Amino acid sequence: MKKTVALLLALILALTASLALADTFKMGIDAEYPPFSYLDENGEYAGFDVEMCKAVCEMNGWDLEIVPVNWDTKLISLDNMEHDCIWSGMTLLDSMKEAGYVLSFAYYDNTQVVLTKADSGIATLADLAGKRVAVQLGTSGEALLGDEEGQLALAKTFEGGAPVTMENFTVCGTELAAGGVDAVVVDLPVAQNLAEKFGGMVILEETLGSEQYGICFRNGDDELCAKVQEGILKLVEDGTYLALAQKYGLDENVLCLLYNKAE
Amino acid sequence: MTIWTMMAKMSEGLGRTCAIFFLTLLFSLPLGLLVALLRMSKNRVVSGITKAYISVLRGTPLMLQLLAVTYGPFYLFGASVAREKLVPVVIAFSLNYAAYFAEIYRGGIESMSLGQYEAAEVLGYSRLQCFMRIILPQVIKRILPSVTNEIVTLVKDTSMAFTVAYQEMFTIGKQIANSQTSFLPFVIAGVFYFVFNAAVGWVMGRAEKRLSYYR
Known part of the structure; x- marks a missing residue:
C-alpha cells in the first residue's frame, strides 16, 4: 500500500515537473x-x-x-x-x-484619428463640437480623451462633455454607420479597416496625436x-x-x- | 482619484440604472400576465405562438437580444440607430423579463383549484370578475417570492446595457477601473447592487406581509 502511494506521488511529481519544464x-x-x-x-x-x-x-x-x-x-x-x-x-x-x-x-508607430461619415460635414477637430463621439473602453483613444495633457479639452466640446464608451470596435462602427454617433476616435489601422468594411466613411486629416x-x-x-x-x-x-x-x-x-x- | 470621487462619478450613472429597472418592471409585469393568459389559451395557434415566444426569449442570452433590438433594424432594413439607447434597452429587457414573468404567473394561475371557478360561477360571477376578484389576488400572493427572485436578478442584469453603449453605473465603474488601474470601482459597484437589492428585498418583504391576510 505504502509503495503504491509513494509510486503515485513520484508520478505526480514527475508529471508536474515535466509540465513546468515545457515552457x-x-x-x-x-x-x-x-x-x-x-x-x-x-x-x-x-x-x-x-x-x-x-x-x-x-x-x-x-x-x-x-x-x-x-x-x-x-x-x-x-x-x-x-x-x-x-x-x-x-x-x-x-x-x-x-x-x-x-x-x-x-x-x-500609431496615430489616433477621427473616423466619420463622408457626408457628416465634419472636416476638422473643431467641427466635433456638440457632436456625439464614440470610443472603445480601455483603448488609448479613451485614455487620450480623458487626459488633461492629451485631448481632454477637445472631449469637453463633445455632446455631453465626454465621449461615449463602447464595448468593441464593431459596435463603434455599427453605431457610426447607423447614425447613432457622429464620429469614432480610433487607432489609424483600425479606422482604415472599419472604413473599408462599412464604406462611405472618411478619416479626418487632422489627427489626435501619435503614440x-x-x-x-x-x-x-x-x-x-x-x-x-x-x-x-x-x-x-x-x-x-x-x-x-x-x-x-x-x-x-x-x-x-x-x-x-x-x- | 479618491473613493468619494469614484462614488460620486458612479452615482451619476445610477439614475440610468434605475431608469432601466423601473421602466422594465412597469412594462414587463403587465406584459407577462398577458403572455401567460395567451399561453393558456385554448386556441392552439395562440398558445403555440406564445410558447415559441417564451422559449426563444428564455433560450437566448439577454445580451444578444439587446444587440438584436438595437442594431437589428439597421442590419435588416438600414434604419438608423436611436441616439438615446434607453428605448431599445427597455424594449429588450421588457420582452425578456415578460417571458419569465409569464411562466411564473402561469404556475400561480394553474395552482388554483377548479372548484373556485365553479363556486364563483354558481354565485353569479362572470369569468372576468372571477379572475380579477378571486383568482388574481390569490395568485399574486402565491407568486410573490418567485417574482422577488426575478426582480433581484433584474437589478444585476442592468449592467448588461453596456453591450449597446448605454452608460449606466457599471459602465462608468469600468471606465474608472480602467483609467485608474484600480479594482475599487468594482467593489463600489458590488456595494451599490447589494444595497439596491436589500431595498428591493425590504419592499417585497413588506408587500408579502401585507398580503398575508387569511393566514
Missing part, C-alpha cells in the same frame, strides 16, 4: 483587433502581432498559447497569471510603467521581456518583420524598428 508562452490578445490580432476566416487566430509572437516562440522553443482577454480588464488578468504578456496593438502608456509593469520597446505600440509584461518579468525583444530584433534583421507588415497591409512608414535600427 508555454501565454500571449494575451484582444481577439477583435484586426489587423493585429483577430480570428481569421478559418477560425484561427491571425494578425501581425500573432504571427510575430509565433515566430518569437518558435525561436525560443516555447509552446504558444493564445489567450483572448477582456481589453478593459487586461492588466488584472495579466497580474492574475492568466497570460504572460499583453501583445495586441497595445499603446505604451506612462501610467503602466508607473504601476510597475515591464514594457518592451516600441515596434509600431507607439509595445508589449506589456508583469512586474519583475524583465528577463522574459529581454528575450522577446531579442527575438523581435532577429525578426527585423531577417526581414520577417517587414514581410509580415506587408502581408497585413501595414504602412512601412510606421514600422519604427526599421528606421530606428541605425540608432
Whole structure:
C-alpha cells in the first residue's frame, strides 16, 4: 500500500515537473483587433502581432498559447497569471510603467484619428463640437480623451462633455454607420479597416496625436521581456518583420524598428 | 482619484440604472400576465405562438437580444440607430423579463383549484370578475417570492446595457477601473447592487406581509 502511494506521488511529481519544464508562452490578445490580432476566416487566430509572437516562440522553443482577454480588464488578468504578456496593438502608456509593469520597446508607430461619415460635414477637430463621439473602453483613444495633457479639452466640446464608451470596435462602427454617433476616435489601422468594411466613411486629416505600440509584461518579468525583444530584433534583421507588415497591409512608414535600427 | 470621487462619478450613472429597472418592471409585469393568459389559451395557434415566444426569449442570452433590438433594424432594413439607447434597452429587457414573468404567473394561475371557478360561477360571477376578484389576488400572493427572485436578478442584469453603449453605473465603474488601474470601482459597484437589492428585498418583504391576510 505504502509503495503504491509513494509510486503515485513520484508520478505526480514527475508529471508536474515535466509540465513546468515545457515552457508555454501565454500571449494575451484582444481577439477583435484586426489587423493585429483577430480570428481569421478559418477560425484561427491571425494578425501581425500573432504571427510575430509565433515566430518569437518558435525561436525560443516555447509552446504558444493564445489567450483572448477582456481589453478593459487586461492588466488584472495579466497580474492574475492568466497570460504572460499583453501583445495586441497595445499603446505604451506612462501610467503602466508607473504601476510597475515591464514594457518592451516600441515596434509600431500609431496615430489616433477621427473616423466619420463622408457626408457628416465634419472636416476638422473643431467641427466635433456638440457632436456625439464614440470610443472603445480601455483603448488609448479613451485614455487620450480623458487626459488633461492629451485631448481632454477637445472631449469637453463633445455632446455631453465626454465621449461615449463602447464595448468593441464593431459596435463603434455599427453605431457610426447607423447614425447613432457622429464620429469614432480610433487607432489609424483600425479606422482604415472599419472604413473599408462599412464604406462611405472618411478619416479626418487632422489627427489626435501619435503614440507607439509595445508589449506589456508583469512586474519583475524583465528577463522574459529581454528575450522577446531579442527575438523581435532577429525578426527585423531577417526581414520577417517587414514581410509580415506587408502581408497585413501595414504602412512601412510606421514600422519604427526599421528606421530606428541605425540608432 | 479618491473613493468619494469614484462614488460620486458612479452615482451619476445610477439614475440610468434605475431608469432601466423601473421602466422594465412597469412594462414587463403587465406584459407577462398577458403572455401567460395567451399561453393558456385554448386556441392552439395562440398558445403555440406564445410558447415559441417564451422559449426563444428564455433560450437566448439577454445580451444578444439587446444587440438584436438595437442594431437589428439597421442590419435588416438600414434604419438608423436611436441616439438615446434607453428605448431599445427597455424594449429588450421588457420582452425578456415578460417571458419569465409569464411562466411564473402561469404556475400561480394553474395552482388554483377548479372548484373556485365553479363556486364563483354558481354565485353569479362572470369569468372576468372571477379572475380579477378571486383568482388574481390569490395568485399574486402565491407568486410573490418567485417574482422577488426575478426582480433581484433584474437589478444585476442592468449592467448588461453596456453591450449597446448605454452608460449606466457599471459602465462608468469600468471606465474608472480602467483609467485608474484600480479594482475599487468594482467593489463600489458590488456595494451599490447589494444595497439596491436589500431595498428591493425590504419592499417585497413588506408587500408579502401585507398580503398575508387569511393566514
